[in-house]
Amino acid sequence: MEFTKTTEQDSNYNNLEKMSITDLLKNINIEDNTVPKAVQKAIPQIEALVQQIVIKMEQGGRLFYMGAGTSGRLGVVDASECPPTFGVSYNRVIGLIAGGDKAIREAVEFAEDSTTQGWTDLTQHNITEKDVVIGIAASGTTPYVIAALKKCNSEGILTGCITSNSNSPLSQVAQFPVEVIVGPEFVTGSSRMKAGTAQKLVLNMISTTMMIKLGKVKGNKMVDMQLSNDKLVDRGIKMLMSELSITYIEAERLLKKHKGVRKALNHYNYGN
CATH class of the missing domain: 3.40.50.10490 (Glucose-6-phosphate isomerase like protein; domain 1)
Structure with missing residues (x-):
């Protein structure tokens, strides 16, 4: 050809x-x-x-x-x-x-x-x-x-x-x-x-x-994304709210403590 x-x-x-x-x-x-x-x-x-x-x-x-x-x-x-x-x-x-x-x-x-x-x-x-x-x-x-x-x-x-x-x-x-x-x-x-x-x-x-x-998405969410600006932090908080049925303030506190959506989810669900 x-x-x-x-x-x-x-x-x-x-x-x-x-x-x-x-x-x-x-x-x-x-x-x-x-x-x-x-x-x-x-x-x-x-x-x-x-x-x-x-x-x-x-x-x-x-x-x-x-x-x-x-x-x-x-x-x-x-x-x-x-x-x-x-x-x-x-x-x-x-x-x-x-x-x-x-x-x-x-x-x-x-x-x-x-x-x-x-x-x-x-x-x-x-x-x-x-x-x-x-x-x-x-x-x-x-x-x-x-x-x-x-x-x-x-x-x-x-x-x-x-x-x-x-x-x-x-x-x-x-x-x-x-x-x-x-x-x-x-x-x-x-x-x-x-x-x-x-x-x-x-x-x-x-x-x-x-x-x-490779496991970098959970459900349809970017749970491993870098929290590099306010928009992404807000997105991460809302992911936690949706996944865990918690308030914005609770989700914000959880995210700040664990510095990542996946880590916050794992701690909340499994205590690790």
């Missing part, structure tokens, strides 16, 4: 500059509505990848996301949200971006073209066979990502990927590829749009499902 970059194909729309603001917004939204359907088709692939991640994480492994540009930034965002949401340490889910942290805010020219830097970035975190590396690239052709995954494979490290092109070089390298085919972008080649949305949805699915299976 010949590799074709659908993410680079001409938009289904033309003369964008002549459209009204209303038409631009409506047409972008029309395109965006196709993304969840494309993600739905990829659920079997996502499931296969998550099953492997959970096994590795239960054994003490870590999850790495790596990408360039938008793809790298989305991986960094998802990784950075795991500790406050699920109470895990910052070294359990790690986001790497071509060009380093500077590239989170501004483009670093040609960083994605390096075939050695990706593995160098991983080795700085002492990566081992316990870990999992997910390469994120809408195009499926980013050298920084592909070369790193190839090296991971040779070192016995589990690899996955998220891409928006069928049969891409990245998909062929990754042991557990996830292909979300969103088609041409509204602005031709602007893969921060539908492809980026697809990546964000898939990353949400991967990290959330993984954390639930």
Whole structure:
């Protein structure tokens, strides 16, 4: 099967500059509505990848996301949200971006073209066979990502990927590829749009499902979340109120004493 970059194909729309603001917004939204359907088709692939991640994480492994540009930034965002949401340490889910942290805010020219830097970035975190590396690239052709995954494979490290092109070089390298085919972008080649949305949805699915299976959610509540601001403290108090059928004042006192929702629940229910 010949590799074709659908993410680079001409938009289904033309003369964008002549459209009204209303038409631009409506047409972008029309395109965006196709993304969840494309993600739905990829659920079997996502499931296969998550099953492997959970096994590795239960054994003490870590999850790495790596990408360039938008793809790298989305991986960094998802990784950075795991500790406050699920109470895990910052070294359990790690986001790497071509060009380093500077590239989170501004483009670093040609960083994605390096075939050695990706593995160098991983080795700085002492990566081992316990870990999992997910390469994120809408195009499926980013050298920084592909070369790193190839090296991971040779070192016995589990690899996955998220891409928006069928049969891409990245998909062929990754042991557990996830292909979300969103088609041409509204602005031709602007893969921060539908492809980026697809990546964000898939990353949400991967990290959330993984954390639930690792026991970081009770019922439907984030009982291990970090109480890092007043909003989250209030949320934690209300969780305790709902779970234990106690007053706001009682829940607040319990939370302040035990510094966490799970600890407060365990003490209240089991006295430990």
